[in-house]
Amino acid sequence: KQEVTQIPxxxxxxxxxxxVLNCSFTDSAIYNLQWFRQDPGKGLTSLLLIQSSQREQTSxxxxxxxxxxxxxxxxxxxxxxxxxxxxxxCAVFKAAGNKLTFGxxxxxxxxx
Amino acid sequence: DTGVSQDxxxxxxxxxxxxxxxxxxxxEHNRLYWYRQxxxxxxxxxxxxxxxxxxxxxxxxxxxxxxxxxxxxxxxLEIQRTEQGDxxxxxxxxxxxxxxxxxxxxxxxxxxx
Numbered sequence: 626k627q628e629v630t631q632i633p634x635x636x637x638x639x640x641x642x643x644x645v646l647n648c649s650f651t652d653s654a655i656y657n658l659q660w661f662r663q664d665p666g667k668g669l670t671s672l673l674l675i676q677s678s679q680r681e682q683t684s685x686x687x688x689x690x691x692x693x694x695x696x697x698x699x700x701x702x703x704x705x706x707x708x709x710x711x712x713x714x715c716a717v718f719k720a721a722g723n724k725l726t727f728g729x730x731x732x733x734x735x736x737x
Numbered sequence: 738d739t740g741v742s743q744d745x746x747x748x749x750x751x752x753x754x755x756x757x758x759x760x761x762x763x764x765e766h767n768r769l770y771w772y773r774q775x776x777x778x779x780x781x782x783x784x785x786x787x788x789x790x791x792x793x794x795x796x797x798x799x800x801x802x803x804x805x806x807x808x809x810x811x812x813x814l815e816i817q818r819t820e821q822g823d824x825x826x827x828x829x830x831x832x833x834x835x836x837x838x839x840x841x842x843x844x845x846x847x848x849x850x
Contacts, residue, residue, distance in 0.1 A: 674838045
């Protein structure tokens with residue numbers, strides 16, 4: 626059974642600092658990995674999708690890396706802003722399971 | 738708006754009542770997923786559809802839960818005889834196919850009192 630873990634559960638940084646969010650998964654036989662952002666009481670917004678054959682994916686200040694063999698992904702957010710405050714969730718898609726399995730999320734607070 | 742749409746956004750119901758939620762996926766997305774999320778946790782898979790066919794159901798989906806996707810378009814999730822433990826955010830997502838990027842709606846927040 627695939628298990629996805631995100632540590633730490635919460636993170637607080639001063640504005641301007643780079644954010645590093647971690648995601649680990651137990652079964653390396655994944656099809657892809659997706660990072661999401663969730664604001665309080667809202668749905669999920671897709672940030673980045675990394676296919677299993679890719680090592681990283683970039684979008685603006687966001688960069689996500691994937692090391693499938695070690696079961697890890699990292700989301701980097703450069704020069705954090707108060708507007709980056711949210712919960713960040715990673716999820717893996719295993720083709721055989723046909724569903725996304727989520728981690729518990731990391732709640733981020735960027736202090737002005 | 739061409740995103741995933743869920744209705745209602747909030748629902749408060751008394752224990753024992755039936756509730757139904759609706760999800761309109763992105764047009765031409767043949768995959769539709771339902772997830773449940775409780776406070777402070779990641780979403781948990783409930784069920785998914787490939788067009789109108791319901792292909793997988795989680796053990797979380799007790800016999801009080803039923804989901805449909807007639808004609809492979811919108812989907813409904815019904816909970817019968819609601820219990821306080823059903824209080825959660827119900828999220829719907831769609832994707833063009835298996836393993837492609839999933840897009841989520843804003844969710845339906847259910848409170849059972």
